[in-house]
Amino acid sequence: MLSFRRALVAAAFFITVLFFTTRSSTPAAPPSAVAYPKADSDTESKQGSDTTGTLVDAEHAGGHRNRPSQPQGQQQTIQDASKMTLYDRLAYQFPYDVETKFPAYIWQTWRWTPAHAEFQFREQEATWTEQHPGFIHEVITDQVAGHLIRLLYASLPEVVEAYAALPLAVLKADFFRYLILLARGGIYSDIDTYAIRSALDWIPEAVPRSAVGLVIGIEADPDRPDWKDWYSRRVQFCQWTIQAKPGHPVLRDVVARITEETLRRKQAGSLRSIVDKNVIEFTGPALWTDVIFEYFNDPRYFDMGQSAGPIDWRNFTGMENRRRVGDVVVLPITSFSPGVQQMGAKDTDDPMAFVKHDFEGTWKPESERHIGD
Helix, strand or coil, X not given: CCCHHHHHHHHHXXXXXXXXXXXXXCCCCCCCECCCCCCCCCCCCXXXXXXXXXXXXXXXXXXXCCCCCCCCCCCCXXXXXXXXXXXXHHHHHCCCCCCCCCECEEEEECCXXXXXXXXXXXXXXXXXXXXXXXXXXXXXXXXXHHHHHHHHCCCCHXXXXXXXXXXXXXXXXXXXXXXXXXXXXXXXXXXXXXXXXXXXXXXXXXCCHHHCCEEEEEEECCCCCCHHHCCCCCCEECCCEEEECCCCHHHHHHHHHHHHHHHHHHHHCCHHHCCHHHHHHHCCHHHHHHHHHHHHCCCCCECHHHCCCCCCHHHCCCCCCEEEECCEEEECHHHHCCCCCCCCCCCCCCCCCCEEECCCCCCCCHHHCCCCC
């Protein structure tokens, strides 16, 4: 026969088990998700003279078809990955949900951390922490980056193999930014970049954050006859600063292409022949720009049948306001390239100036810096 004390303990145990087995399974918001201000409406502002808050809708007339790969809060079904393409396996491993919040991460890489005596970007690095209180800010060394990629992509061994096989540090640095944003999301920015304004200001308040999954800026818009002598694309998107939600299809496509091309070159024995001038097409802003434009014109995500025509550089040249294409917000050249004194870029004190890149810790050759050309 149970004593009164034992009966009381048994009853408490039963009630505890009953509580945990019947409570709601809805997960709480992760601590890494930053709360952005709610939009007043789901309609973007029409073009106006106030460049700090307006946004021009440049998407196809038929609208955007993008939807979360897996509805939020639902369990992901087990699938046979052996017959999937790398692109599909990346989508399965890192599902995209545009309705989630932008993760409050800031990712940067360099040879040393800020604690090292030879770290020379303390002023630039500090601006990101100052402008983003509450964000997790990481400066990751090359050695740590390799371990992190092996951890995040353990189920995709060809991605890990491709990252390890890249022969130049700049190739790894380029690849890392896409890999970390695909897996974890947040903001990536080169170490020699100042944060002028918080990322909370990059998207107009009238635009719901639940409709945006990628924020990019224009690096170059060279309206000159000899633009090909200086740049690889007529309008070129920069990749020294990117904000993304994890799993975005653009990042997925970039990672798949770099992985497959790296392994192809490795098998052919031509990987070691890559030199600095080839980087821009292999992993740099040329590839990044091409993939973004292809995404804008991908019938999987846009209703091309009702579009007036393809979206190309003409939709972005000379722009001074933000523009949205589907779930992508494109910022004008002033936002990520202020103070270059050409191509319509305004100075660093302009309300649309968000970051300033110094090119001190970058690989780009002089012809790609749009300074003094």
